[in-house]
Amino acid sequence: MVTGGGSGIGRSTAIAFAAEGTKVVVADIAVDGGEQTVQSIQDSGFESVFVKTDVTRADEVENMVDKAVETYGRLDFAFNNAGVEGDIASVTRYSEENWDQVINTNLKSVWLCMKYEIPRMRKQGGGSIVNMSSTAGLTGVGPNPAYVGSKHGVIGLTKAAALNYAKSGIRVNAVCPSAIHTPLVKHLIDTYPDMEKVVIGTNPMARLGTPDEVAQAVVWLCSDAASFINGHPLSIDGGLVAQ
Ligand SMILES: NC(=O)c1ccc[n+]([C@@H]2O[C@H](COP(=O)([O-])OP(=O)(O)OC[C@H]3O[C@@H](n4cnc5c(N)ncnc54)[C@H](O)[C@@H]3O)[C@@H](O)[C@H]2O)c1
Known part of the structure; x- marks a missing residue:
């Protein structure tokens, strides 16, 4: 199951899971994007369903998990990826409305x-969860306090959950990408034209990442090849945070 599967990194990851033969539940608040991801998986001969979900609402998230289990009988892997960037503003100029939207999403x-x-995974004897953080979860980049706070929070939450359920056969990890070429980053570059040069200029590999480079890491973290990796925030950033 992939949240935010209707675009960008979520879409690439849904497609990468499907290519491994996994049946994929695509969840997104955006119906068109979610259905396009499902169509493209089905066109390649694999199985997928769309469940419209606003991940900030408990009733919709519960329904998303129920639908996954109703459709495919179990839930082995979950990529909790949906997110928004929020406004670019300093701490004192940031609006409360934006803060709440970014932290909630x-x-x-x-x-x-x-x-x-987790209760579904415990019932079936295990599973693997990957949560979406960011290099903004490891360093205090840019004037975007709620984004940085939310992504640091995801790493703390990931560690807490990993320790809570380590003996239940459930691994919980996080991924921390730097700037990846997706609609979210395109929107930032369109709004702040200097940003692309700055982002590329500060990356040791002097480029943006691709959605598939994140997708491959998520699929690997969920696989048995990563069976002793738990509570780990994995940088996918060309060496950005190593500087
Ligand atoms: N693109 C990057 O450079 C980058 C870097 C690090 C981390 N991230 C994180 O990766 C995740 C995906 O980003 P992306 O670049 O693919 O963005 P994107 O905008 O292409 O995709 C995000 C998806 O999340 C969905 N979404 C937003 N709010 C939602 C909600 N309330 N409920 C359900 N779905 C919702 C959107 O409809 C969209 O399909 C985000 O959490 C983002 O913070 C992105």
Whole structure:
């Protein structure tokens, strides 16, 4: 199951899971994007369903997990990925409305998803969860306080959940990408034209990442090849935070 599966990193990850033969539940608040992801998986001969979900709402997240289990009988892997970037503004200029939207979409949602995913996984004897953080969860980049706070929070929450359920056969990890070429980053670059040059200029590999580079890491973290990796925030950033 992939939240935010209707675009960007979520879409690429849903497609990468399907290519491994996994049946994929695509969840997104955006119907068109979610259905396009499902169509493209089905066109390649694999199985997928769309469940319209606002991940900030407990009732919709519970329904998303129920639908996954009703459709495919179990829930093995969950990528809690949906997120928004929010406004660019300093701490004192940031609006309360924006703060609540970013924290609810990027952080509260990850807790809500795990709240409903973990009982299903425990019942079936295990599973693997990957939560979406960011290099903004490891360093205080840029004037975007709620984004940075939410992504640091995801790492703390990931560690807490990993320790809570380590003996239940459930692994919980996080991924921390730097700037990846998706609609979210395109929107930032369109709004702040200097940003692309700055982002590329500060990355040791002097480029943006691709959605598939994140997708491959998520699929690997969920696989048995990563069976002793738990509570880990994995940088996918060309070496950005190593600087
Ligand atoms: N693109 C990057 O450079 C980058 C870097 C690090 C982390 N991230 C994180 O990766 C995740 C995906 O980002 P992306 O770049 O693919 O963005 P994107 O905008 O392409 O995709 C995000 C998806 O999340 C969905 N979404 C937003 N709010 C939702 C809600 N309330 N309920 C359900 N779905 C919702 C959107 O409809 C969209 O389909 C985000 O959490 C983002 O913070 C992105």
